[in-house]
Amino acid sequence: MRKSTPYVLTLPLIAAFLIFLLYPLYKVFMDSFYQASFLNPFYRKFVGLDNYKWLFTFKLFNPKMSYFLSAFWKSLVWVSGSVGIKVVLGVLGASLLNSRYLAGKKVYRTLVIIPWAIPWAMASMMWAWTLNSEFGVVNSILMNLHIVNRPVTFLSYPTTAFLTTMVVDAWMGLPFMIIMILSGLQTIPESLYEAATIDGAGDVKKFFYITIPMIKPVLLTVTLLSTVWTFNSFDIIWILTQGGPMSATETLPVAIYKVAFLMIRFGGIGKASAMTIFQVAVVTLISVFYIRTLRKGAEL
Helix, strand or coil, X not given: CCCCHHHHHHHHHHXXXXXXXXXXXXXXXXXXXXXXXXXXXXXXXXXXXHHHXXXXXXXXXXXXCCHHHHHHHHHHHHHHHHHHHHHHHHHHHXXXXXXXXXXXXXXXXXXXXXXXXXXXXXXXXXXXXXXXXXXXXXXXXXXXXXXXXXXXXXXXXXXXXXXXXXXXXXXXHHHHHHHHHHHHHCCCCHHHHHHHHHCCCCHHHHHHHHHHHHCHHHXXXXXXXXXXXXXXXXXXXXHHXXXXXXXXXXXXXXXXXXXXXXXXXXXXXXXXXXHHHHHHHHHHHHHHHHHHXXXXXXXX
């Protein structure tokens, strides 16, 4: 009985894994070989690899690049920018909160978690109101400080909308990055810094030769998690811009939603499923790359 207890206790986990992960993934994979639409859910026609060919041939907004590749490229740029901001500010913020010279560290450590605690849909709506060109707080501050002469329409132009949604996503994910990196910083023995000081090393050398190498496993882990979450991010962009203006913020998750539910004439469930399978493959490759890098670092 005792030998079977671990297996019995893991049954709910195995069942959940099969029901909520493997089966939906299998269903999406199978749908990617069919022509199907929500307009007629009972009609299914096997089309083989046509949906995957469609990914690279169908052009809508960009005559030089397919609709799918355009959305995928925007996702890569958007994710790289957002995760880059989180990592840089996360390391700096965690270092500041770990500093012995900062007064009231406990208060700041509590306050920094607030953006992460707010539901992302609600936070996105807050940012939409804050950035509004008519009654937004940001424009009010900029105009009162005479930085701008007229309200800035952050979400009305392609470049500003793309950068704004990127910054909003970074703001929401930054607390997690700071807290996790801070936990890694607190595991570094103080004796290492004391020995470096005796050897004449300055703060910059301590940071690059002690701090960064010591928190590398934590840094790689949180970067991986943030990359996966950001790549799959949908609600922030949808609430702020719905992929606009002029499809400037139409990343891959937004494009998949539109192909499945809105662009039924051009898309449908099958084509959206093919896009999803491609996204899953990319995220899996990113995860494998990070895990292998982490293992190599551990072996060294």
